[in-house]
Structures are given as structure tokens and as C-alpha cells.
Amino acid sequence: MRQRTPVFVNILIITVLLVIFYYLFVQSYSFLASPYFWGTVVISAILAYIHSAIGDLIENNKFKKLTAEEKSAYLNEKKIPFLKRQYDAAFKKQSETEEKDILIDHGFDGIMELDNQLPKWWVGLFWFGTVFCAVYISAYSFTDFAHPLTEYEVEYKEQIASIAAYEKDQPQVTIETAEFSEDNIAAGEEVFKTNCVSCHSDGGKGGIGPNLTDNFWHNQPEKTLFKNVFHVVENGVTGTAMQAWGKNGVLTGRDIQNVAAYVYHINQEQPPITPAQGGAPAYGDEAKWEKQ
């Protein structure tokens, strides 16, 4: 007859599992102060006691049916402390006589198979994994808990809110207040790489959109180059692929000030990328920009 696990061990295991699951859902240990948590622990403990009492009854009945020899073997084994018994079950090798008892009758080529019991730690891990899986799948399917899409959504909103809060404190840049500054070129290059390079190509040499490095401009609404670029990026060019980045709310005034500094830089401070060097051909009229 097999020895049973003492009830205090079961209660300990249940409590540890409860702590793990509560922690998963609450994401902090604050539940340790909650009556719901301790209520669950107490109810689980009572159920474990009932389970153990029923086990005792069954055990007593089975015990009566054992032979005198089996009875004493059982009682002797019961004297071994629980942890020692677990250790032996997990690591001790069977003696030859014990092996005979669990030999399965389908050896082949001299290889015999033993009907070993699975180690307790293995069975425990298996059940833990199974329960964890069930809880996780139902949480994933029916709640927002630990859901990557929900977490993304929340973090995305937080970031947008923090950007909006930052923008609120900064003075807005408009075409009247915008100014060219060397310091904005690097930031402008980033804006360009993210938003513009798909049409205007590397370094603004032109592709779907015109070459921004030469002196030919189809759109010349302003008198200075810097303001002209600001104007075109803010308002776009109606009826073309060049959208109104500022008016559509894609870029802020500061982004446009930066990218206009970059376009000014590649147009005025760098040699043009000619068609011979892979640049797009001239588009529009030659510009005579006023000084800034």
C-alpha cells in the first residue's frame, strides 16, 4: 500500500500556487493584505483537510485487508520522514528484488522494461504546467491580462500622451517664426529618412519626388529657400503625391523646421547630385532665392 502525502505538505503546495496565481493577476504582492486571498487559502486548507480525512478512512479500510507481514512493512515505512521518503523515491535505485516486482513482461533481446513510478517532482511539474497553461490560455483569450496587443495599445497611448504633453509646453513653430539653424540639420535628416526618402531618395537626389539638391524648383511660393521648403512641406502640393505634412498633422512645426534645415543644407551647402551621378533631372524653373 502506498504512503500518502501529509496534509500540511498539500496545504503548503496549494498556498504557494495561490500566491503565484494571485501575483500573476495583481502584478504586485498587495494581495497579501487582502481578505479574499486569505479566504481562498483558508477554504483550500479546509478542502485539503476533508480530502485527507477521506483518504484516512480509505487507508484504514485497506489496512485491515493486509496480511500481518504487509501491515508491519507498511507501518515501518510510515516511520520514515516524508522528505526522506521523497528523496529516496526520486533518487534511490531499486534493489534487485524490488526490480523484479516492477518488471514488465515484454523484454526483448535481453532488454527489460521496468514499470517505474514517475518521480514526484516530475508529476508535480507536469500538473503545475497543465494548470498554468489552462489559466494562461483562458486569461489570454477572455481577459486583457498579459495580452501583447492590449499592452502595446496601453504603452502606445502613454507615449502619444507624453509627446502631446511635451508639445504643449513647447512654443509652436510656424512659417513666420521658423528659422534655419545648423543645429537642426541632424534632426532634420532623421525626419527625412523616416518620411521623405521613399519618394525623394537618399540624400534628396530625387525619384518619385523631384531632386531637392539642384536649383530647379517647380513650387516657389516663398522668396527664400528655407521658407519655401517649409511652405511646401506644410501645405503639400495639391493633386500630387506630395501631401500636406503639416496641415495633415503628420509633422509638427518643429519637425518641418528641422527637415527644412536639412533640405536647405543639401541644396545650398552640398554640391548638387546631377543626373550623371544618379540624381533626378531638373523639374521646374531655375530659382533665384533671396538671402535668408
Ligand code: HEC
Ligand atoms: C509619396 C511621395 C512623397 C513623399 C513621401 C514626399 N514627397 Fe515631397 N514631393 C513629392 C512629389 C511628387 C513632389 C512634386 C510635386 C509637384 O509636382 O509639384 C514633391 C515635391 C516636394 C518639394 C518641392 C519640390 C519642387 O521642385 O517644387 C519639396 C521641398 C518636398 N517635396 C519635400 C519633401 C519632404 C521634406 C518630405 C518629407 C517630409 C517629402 N517631400 C515627402 C512626393 C513626395
